[in-house]
Amino acid sequence: MTDTLPDTHRRLVSTVTKDGEIRLSLQTVPLPVPGDDEVLVRVEATPINPSDLGVLLALTEGSAFSAVDGGASAPLTPAVQRALGARAGIDLPVGNEGAGRVVAAGSSEAAQALVGKTVALAGGGFYAQYRKVPAAACMIVPDGTSAEEAASSYVNPLTALGMVGTLKREGYKAIVHTAAASNLGQMLVKLCAADGIALVNVVRSQAQAELLRGLGAEHVVDMTAEDFVPKLIDAIAATDAYLAFDAVGGGKLAGQILAAMEQAALRTQKADGPYGSRQMKQVYVYGGLSTAPTEFNRGFGMRWRMGGWLLTYFLEDVGADEAKALRDRVARELKTTFASKYTQRISLDEALDPAIIAAYGKRATGEKYLILPQS
16 A cells, blocks of 8 residues: 555445435445455546446435435335345445556555556446455556546446357347447447347437437337337348347337247248247346336247346356456457447536436436546
């Protein structure tokens, strides 16, 4: 450790209280001391991802928060209280990923080699001014790359690569992706174009459709248009996209995709009696932009699957070597394929402002917030 480092730092925590509220607050805690194989990162930028909001807001709408002494709080419904009972009374640090400069290190050669480097990493607790992490978890970003440019180096880029990896492992030819105008969706457009994979992009407005077409997307369908379903069927039939990744989760969209896949398959396949086509159709729900129940009508034959997909599990399945190769690709293409855009930059204090919580809590596609903990 150096004499220039503070004795304490601030971190944002989310707490389900025992009296039925979710409370967001800033804590002042001792500065962590790295062990032999660890480093201390001065966190300079950390994004608010949809995956962060589940922990941060505890399944509560952002508009429900009001200011309280030292933070913000909102009441929890009885159902959420039951679901999150194990969290009651526990202060949970938040923030899945971030980037910053290594300011101290343990005694190992690997740790010492990182001192002064700008690194990106994941692992939770990044809505803080400092974060102690294993040296092996750090990704050194290319020279000339800022912490802001590197802040979203894990969740979205590796998810996009994981989707393409799942396609290859499961033998599909093309992908349907929903909420496709997001930062992740834009990355997937560029990645699939580079890798020669057809992609059907489902968006929620004409403006989003034009955005993706401007990036070179060929197949874009607007779910708010009157001709959404026939256009979706046409796009699936043109691409053989029988694998989908759904970021919305709730509502009818996942079921509509399965039904459209079946109709596309029946254009070239004969129905197997009352059981529909023999084409396997897979929808993975990987997000929860809508907390409504998932609805679907069984109009898509008998060869179909709907299930969950999580980046953590994908990386465990492919193993350490392939996971490292994916991270290396992200580092190489951080300013191109995997570049992120942010609409707002806020401080830790501003992250507790009820008006700002309401804004980032909307989970609006194309409105990504970046926290600058040192502000």
